[in-house]
Amino acid sequence: MKTTARTLMAAGMAAAMTLSGTMAFAADGLPNVTILATGGTIAGTGATSTTTVGYTAAKVGVEKLIEAVPELKKVANVKGEQVFQIASENMTNDHWLKLAKRVNELLAQKDVDGIVITHGTDTIEETAYFLNLTVKSTKPVVIVGAMRPSTAISADGPVNLYNAVTLAGSKDAVGKGVLVALNDQINAGRDVSKTNTSTADTFRTPELGFLGYMQDNRPHFYRQVVRKHTAEAEFDISGLDSLPQVDIVYGYANNNRTALDALVKAGAKGIVHAGVGNGSLSNAMKPGLIEARKQGVAIVRSSRVGNGIVARNGEANDDELDFVASDSLNPQKARILLMLALTKTTDAKAIQKMFYTY
Known part of the structure; x- marks a missing residue:
């Protein structure tokens, strides 16, 4: 985008207030975007x-990721920070707390207009939803990854990163919650899921849409x-050093209560039961x-x-059993909301209200 257009955008944003302060573009008219790197395939090498x-995932540092996309300088003033360097299957509650606190610190600064988080794709949807519930700003937060390592032919990381930085610096992304941007598509952090093991268009919101x-x-x-x-x-995680233990029990034919x-x-302080169909409970699992x-x-x-929606009092009498229905949250996201609720x-009634709210 030309400098004149950026200047007009800056003027339009000058009055845009967030809970973390005024969004203010730099003197050159470009937004200030911080990239927080956590590892993943986007930083992988083959x-x-x-x-x-x-x-091998999580090998390339944030500075090299930025250097690989010189076009970023045209759309934002970019700074990089390596928060941690892991494959996303190793993401933990402790990582989430550290990341959320750092995001909130940065967004509270007037010279930060948006955040991009590079992340492994396996648990992007979970990190996105956790941040969607714990970030205390309306400024854009965009999570991005890649399905091919940085060394691959037609690696998707560079264009995904370019789009994510552009999105994080856009006034149009303000107030829309945490976003997931890959493959030229923008998804809501609450709704998105990884739907394919390996294709570039894996992130989708099948029923609700991009x-x-x-x-x-x-x-x-x-x-x-x-x-x-x-x-x-x-939810306020500023004073938290840990989160309640919440685990997932999977429903399937011929299951039993051993794992539960x-x-x-x-x-475990909470259990999410990933039931069959509309959250059905088998005769073997229900007593447990x-x-x-x-x-x-x-x-x-x-x-x-x-x-789909898991209907309250549908496949079980939730009122009588004092259970909570997950609404449209899948098991891994229901776990996140339950942790924060606890x-x-x-x-249970107050927690059910949260599931209908978030």
């Missing part, structure tokens, strides 16, 4: 240019985020969940299906 599986697309060096939005998030969310009982014995709830463990019924309350 043995050859045709190695797209069996590569929020928009990246085209012509700018975002085009077609859908709004309606659930509360970021600056409107009630082991998790409860190991100290009932016993766990009587012991004070919060129980959320979700579904392994991946789409930092505030253990009351």
Whole structure:
């Protein structure tokens, strides 16, 4: 985008206030975007240019990622920071707390207009939802990754990073919550899921749809985020050093309660049951969940299906059992909301309200 257009954008943004302060572009008219690197395939390397599986993730540092896309200088004043360097299957609650706190610190600064987080694709959807509930600003936060390592033919990391920085510096992304941007597509952090093991178009929101697309060096939005998030969310992790233990139990034919009982014995404060269909409970699993709830463990019924609403009092009498229905959250995202909910309350009715709010 030309400098004149950036200047006009800056003028339009000068009055835009967030809970973290005024958004202010630099003197050159470009937004100030900080890239927080966490590792993943976007920072991965392979043995050859045709190695797209069996590569090593999280090898390239943030400065080299930035140097590989010199076009970034045309769309933003970019700074890089290596928060950690891991493959995203190794993401933990401790990583999330550290990342969220750093994002909030940066967004509270007047000279930071947006954040881009480079991340492994395996758990992008979980990190995105956690930040969607814990970031305390309306400034853009965009999570980006890649499906091919940096050394591969047609590596998708550079263009994904360019689009993410452009998006994070755009006034159009303000107030839309945490966004996931890959493959020229923009998804909401709450709704997006990885849907394919290896293809570049893996991130989708199958039923609700993309929020928009990246085209012509700018975002085009077609859908709004309606659930509360970021600056409107009630969760405060600023004083937390840990999160309650919440685990997932998977539903399947011929299942049993062995794993459930082991998790409860190991100290789980909450259990998300990834049930079949509409969150159904088998005769073998249901008694264990009932016993766990009587012991004070919060129980959320979700579904392994991946789409649709888990109806309250549908496949189980949630009112009678004091269970929570996950609404449209998949099991891994229901776990995140339940963890944060348990930092505030253990009351199932109050937690159910949160699932209908976020």
